[in-house]
Amino acid sequence: MTATTTADRQAPPHDGGGRADSGQARPKRPRLPGRLRRISLPYLLLLPALLLELLVHLVPMVIGIVMSFKELTQFFIRDWGTAPWSGLDNYRVSIDFDAPIGQALLHSFFVTCAFTVLSVGLCWLIGTVAAVYMQENFKGRGLLRAVFLTPYALPVYAAVITWAFMFQRDNGLVNHVLGDQLGLTDGQTFWLIGDNSFVALLTVSVWKGWPFAFLIIMAGLQNIPRELYEAAAIDGAGIWQQIRRITLPSLRPVNQVLVLVLFLWTFNDFNTPYVLFGKSAPEAADLISIHIYQSSFVTWNFGTGSAMSVLLLLFLLLVTAVYLVLTSRGRKPADG
Amino acid sequence: MASTVQAAKAADHRSPTAPPPSFVWSRRIFLTLLTVFVLVPVYVMVSSSLKPLQDVSGAFHWLPSGLTIRPYIDIWSTVPLARYFVNSLIVAGVATVCSVAVAVFAAYAVSRYRFRGKRVFTVTVLSTQMFPGILFLLPLFLIYVNIGNATGIALFGSRGGLILTYLTFSLPFSIWMLIGYFDSVPQSLDEAALVDGCGPLGALFRIIVPAAIPGIVAVAVYAFMTAWGEVLFASVMTNDTTRTLAVGLQGYATQNDVYWNQVMAASLVVSVPVVAGFLLLQRYLVAGLTAGAVK
Numbered sequence: 001m002t003a004t005t006t007a008d009r010q011a012p013p014h015d016g017g018g019r020a021d022s023g024q025a026r027p028k029r030p031r032l033p034g035r036l037r038r039i040s041l042p043y044l045l046l047l048p049a050l051l052l053e054l055l056v057h058l059v060p061m062v063i064g065i066v067m068s069f070k071e072l073t074q075f076f077i078r079d080w081g082t083a084p085w086s087g088l089d090n091y092r093v094s095i096d097f098d099a100p101i102g103q104a105l106l107h108s109f110f111v112t113c114a115f116t117v118l119s120v121g122l123c124w125l126i127g128t129v130a131a132v133y134m135q136e137n138f139k140g141r142g143l144l145r146a147v148f149l150t151p152y153a154l155p156v157y158a159a160v161i162t163w164a165f166m167f168q169r170d171n172g173l174v175n176h177v178l179g180d181q182l183g184l185t186d187g188q189t190f191w192l193i194g195d196n197s198f199v200a201l202l203t204v205s206v207w208k209g210w211p212f213a214f215l216i217i218m219a220g221l222q223n224i225p226r227e228l229y230e231a232a233a234i235d236g237a238g239i240w241q242q243i244r245r246i247t248l249p250s251l252r253p254v255n256q257v258l259v260l261v262l263f264l265w266t267f268n269d270f271n272t273p274y275v276l277f278g279k280s281a282p283e284a285a286d287l288i289s290i291h292i293y294q295s296s297f298v299t300w301n302f303g304t305g306s307a308m309s310v311l312l313l314l315f316l317l318l319v320t321a322v323y324l325v326l327t328s329r330g331r332k333p334a335d336g
Numbered sequence: 337m338a339s340t341v342q343a344a345k346a347a348d349h350r351s352p353t354a355p356p357p358s359f360v361w362s363r364r365i366f367l368t369l370l371t372v373f374v375l376v377p378v379y380v381m382v383s384s385s386l387k388p389l390q391d392v393s394g395a396f397h398w399l400p401s402g403l404t405i406r407p408y409i410d411i412w413s414t415v416p417l418a419r420y421f422v423n424s425l426i427v428a429g430v431a432t433v434c435s436v437a438v439a440v441f442a443a444y445a446v447s448r449y450r451f452r453g454k455r456v457f458t459v460t461v462l463s464t465q466m467f468p469g470i471l472f473l474l475p476l477f478l479i480y481v482n483i484g485n486a487t488g489i490a491l492f493g494s495r496g497g498l499i500l501t502y503l504t505f506s507l508p509f510s511i512w513m514l515i516g517y518f519d520s521v522p523q524s525l526d527e528a529a530l531v532d533g534c535g536p537l538g539a540l541f542r543i544i545v546p547a548a549i550p551g552i553v554a555v556a557v558y559a560f561m562t563a564w565g566e567v568l569f570a571s572v573m574t575n576d577t578t579r580t581l582a583v584g585l586q587g588y589a590t591q592n593d594v595y596w597n598q599v600m601a602a603s604l605v606v607s608v609p610v611v612a613g614f615l616l617l618q619r620y621l622v623a624g625l626t627a628g629a630v631k
Contacts, residue, residue, distance in 0.1 A: 041536055045445035046457060048438045049507060056504040057464040060472035060479060067475060130370060133363040136355065144367065146615050151374055153614035155565040157582050158603035162381045165392075165596050173380055176396035207373065219625035239355045261465070268468040271567040275586070289568075292470045297572070302474050309471035316466055 061313075068307040074300035083303070090307035101295070105308060107283070108291040112267060115198070115287060119205045120262045126206070127213025128251070132243055135221050145218075152211035160275035163204045167191035167276075192277060197285040205272055209265075213258060220254035221247065256327045263323075264316060288312060385601035392596035407601035411588075414598055419577075420584035421606070427495050427580055428563035431502040435510055435559040436552060438503070443514035444540050448526070458515075461508045469568050476501065477572060493575040501569050506559035513558075513624050517551030518544055554624035557617050564610050581606045 068090050070076075076083035096102040130148060134141055151159060166173040169190050179187020191200040228246050237245065270289035273281050279298075281290045292312070296305030384392050385407055387400040411417050442461075446454060480492035491497035525547065526539040534542060545552065570582040585606065588599040614621075 039451070042445040042449035042451040042454075045441040045449075049442040049461065049511065050457070052438065052500070052504045052507065053461055053464060055479075056476060056501055057467060057472060058460075060475035061467060063475035063479065064471050067478075126370065129366060133367060144371065146618065147371060148374060149615065149618055150378060150611060153561065153611045153618075154607050155561075155582070155610060157565065157567055157585050158381075158607045159377065161585060161599055161603055162377045165384065165599065166377060166380055168596075171393060171396055171596070173376070173396045180395075207377070215622065216625060219622055222622075222626045239359050264466045268470070270469060271565070274567055274571070278586075289468060289470045292468075293473075293568075296470075296474055302478075305474055306471075309468060309474070312468050313471055316468065320466060 064306050065310055067302055068310045070303050072301070072303035072306070086303060090303045091311070093304055094307045094311060101304070104286075105288075105291065108286045108288050111198070111284065111286055112288040115202060115205070115285070116263060116266045118202055119209060119266045120259060122202075122206045123209040123213045123262055123266075124255075124259060126210040127215075128217055130210075130214050131217040131221055132247055134218070135247070148214055149211050151208050152215065156208065156271040157275045159208060160204055160272055163200070163207070164192065164276050167200050193282050195284045197277065197282040201273055201276060201285040201287075204276060205266065205269065208272065209262065213262060216254060216258045217251060220251050224250045260320065260323060263319070267316065268312075381600050381604055381607075384597055385604050387597050389595065389597055392600075407595070407597040408605070410595070411598045411602045411605065414595060415584060415587035415602075417581075417584065417602060417605075420579055420581045423495065423574075423578055424564060424581040424606070427498050427502065428560050430495075431499045431506075431563040432556050432559040434499070435503040435506045436556050439507055439510035439514050439555060440540070440545065440552065442507075442511045443518050444544065446511070446515050447518035448523070448544075458512075461511060464504075465508050473568060473572060476569075480573070492573060493578060495578050498570065498573055498578070498580070501573065502563040502566060503559070505566065506555075506562040510555040510559060513555055514548070514551055517548045517624060521547040550620040551624045553617055554621040557614055557621060561610055561614065 069085060069087065070083040071086040071089070072083045093099070093101055094105055097106050134145065165171075169175060169188060172191070174191060175185070175187045175189055178185045178189070189196060191197065224247065228250075229242055232242050232246055268289055269287060270293065273285060273287050273290050274293075277285065277290075280294065281287065288308075292305050292308045295308065296302055383398075383400060386403045386405065388402055388404050388406070391397065391401055445451070446458060477492065480497050484490050484492050489496075491500065521544050526543045529539040529543045530536070565582065567582045570580045574580060574583060585599070585602055588595055588602060
């Protein structure tokens with residue numbers, strides 16, 4: 001959370017001394033000693049959120065880490081505590097890049113990296129350009145914004161199934177347009193198996209992902225004080241210069257969070273490949289989440305699957321830490 | 337809230353001078369291409385859902401050879417779509433209501449109180465967003481199975497388990513956004529209510545919640561969309577009777593003959609509620625993001 005405020009929205013400091021006044025109003029209520037009530041109340045308010053996060057995220061994560069040190073095959077699912085410890089065996093198998101399992105994981109990792117970089121880059125670029133072009137009002141802007149947000153609003157599976165239809169070899173739109181109408185291909189391309197599946201996955205991912213970048217950047221643009229543009233216009237700066245000197249630098253704090261969130265979502269994306277390819281993704285589009293899912297639920301070897309997930313989490317933590325250090329460096333505290 | 341809208345309006349008229357032709361033309365070209373890219377799948381979905389089966393089985397054509405509403409009748413019998421629909425409605429609906437309620441309390445605490453562990457709480461909750469779903473899918477699966485074995489409460493395979501899971505998915509983002517929204521409600525308002533003898537919850541529900549309705553609506557839309565569209569956990573944690581649309585829709589695609597016109601009709605039918613809701617309420621989402629998340 002940074003301290004950027006809208007020009008006309010000066011939020012009062014919410015931790016301020018105002019609390020003391022309200023505290024004085026409360027002793028009228030005799031149920032609990034005022035002080036104890038005041039201290040415990042925020043925790044009571046947080047309790048439901050905390051319990052849920054513990055149950056669904058934090059405890060499972062700890063268990064997942066424990067599981068990664070166990071030999072957890074289908075025989076122990078019912079009572080996983082009794083599965084024998086296996087030390088670092090699961091990790092050894094996962095990163096033994098000379099053996100098939102490790103090799104496949106490494107391949108999947110590289111595919112995911114390439115996919116993520118391309119998808120995040122394109123989503124961010126399209127989202128930024130669209131938002132900047134639509135910053136100023138013009139006829140039909142509201143309608144266009146609604147159109148652009150449609151891919152984001154559509155349920156993933158409905159949208160991706162439509163793309164799967166479009167990518168069909170014999171009755172799909174893509175081959176019809178590329179082959180029959182534009183003559184670029186012979187119209188017999190397989191898009192959902194083989195190497196082309198990477199392109200197909202990337203296309204769907206960008207189509208589905210860029211409106212989120214657009215939405216966030218649009219919101220970010222509204223926080224740029226209008227006076228900056230007026231001053232620049234008076235100084236004779238044209239619109240392109242205004243975009244380069246004011247708009248893009250002002251978006252930096254928004255971009256820092258946006259790119260990170262896009263990166264994490266895309267890297268972990270399961271839904272898109274799962275709906276597009278079904279349970280077995282082609283090798284060229286074997287994203288890491290699908291890969292781990294398959295190695296866990298197809299072979300019912302949860303131990304190795306957990307070890308792979310922990311490695312994935314460590315990688316994401318590392319990237320996030322490095323990213324935050326790099327992007328925060330050299331920024332004034334005022335906008336950080 | 338009103339101030340946010342003013343800010344939005346102010347940003348509409350950025351420069352007092354008209355933009356140069358280079359800007360207008362590049363904008364026109366870019367936005368046209370983007371519109372085509374965005375709308376082609378939507379067109380395919382709508383037009384294919386009205387095509388007879390031979391149209392979608394043979395080579396693709398932009399225009400249907402004839403229009404039929406047959407697919408919209410058949411979708412309900414090819415797979416038990418109505419049951420999936422009801423399941424999705426229950427799961428997403430209950431998850432949304434619970435998620436918003438929990439997020440309102442948590443955001444109120446963070447926005448209005450100073451307490452130990454506040455920073456730890458916000459950072460922890462937000463960082464759960466970065467966990468790969470796959471990491472806690474397997475343990476959660478085991479936890480639910482084991483809770484079921486030990487207590488008889490069926491979480492695995494039940495709607496309850498899915499509701500519990502989904503409501504935590506939207507929670508971090510909802511709390512984050514509502515904190516920003518609550519911060520923008522002047523604190524003097526709820527202080528006045530407290531002085532007038534309202535309890536802290538009275539101040540929350542009589543003053544802050546009504547003032548932050550757009551933010552709450554935005555959060556609810558987000559929570560509903562999250563639950564309505566999730567695939568991974570739905571594919572593992574449901575059985576035949578509790579299956580949601582996310583998994584059920586693939587029933588058309590795994591048949592030997594894929595009825596693509598029915599697939600498209602079903603996709604459209606399950607999309608309409610969320611897309612309509614989202615487009616109606618998207619301005620709240622943008623306003624909410626402006627006030628809250630993007631800071």
